[in-house]
Amino acid sequence: MYWTEEHDRLMCRENLAVDPFTGTKKGTVQKVAKWKLIADNLLEILEPKFKVDSRAVRDRYQLLAQKLRKLMNLKYSTMSLKSHSTDSPTPLFDVLMASCSGFNTACLYGPCKWTLRG
Numbered sequence: 001m002y003w004t005e006e007h008d009r010l011m012c013r014e015n016l017a018v019d020p021f022t023g024t025k026k027g028t029v030q031k032v033a034k035w036k037l038i039a040d041n042l043l044e045i046l047e048p049k050f051k052v053d054s055r056a057v058r059d060r061y062q063l064l065a066q067k068l069r070k071l072m073n074l075k076y077s078t079m080s081l082k083s084h085s086t087d088s089p090t091p092l093f094d095v096l097m098a099s100c101s102g103f104n105t106a107c108l109y110g111p112c113k114w115t116l117r118g
Contacts, residue, residue, distance in 0.1 A: 008064060
């Protein structure tokens, strides 16, 4: 499947609604069921059309999370306090940040030391 920004946004919103990270451990049947629920909900959307399974959704989320981590580390390692901007670097930024745990304000002074759940 070809992923567009609209596909990514809808997938991230569905991730927030189902929340496959809270109350489940990695590799458990419950976590797999939550990813399957996300994929099934996406398949019901008529526009844009999705053709995914639970693994495709999980892998795409992991890819977006990895890209966000790199972007945040680059942004906070190169900016000064005076040039701090509150603008989101991408439209998906706010949705992915909602999945973050342990965001540290020390990121303003050096490489980011936070992780995404999942």
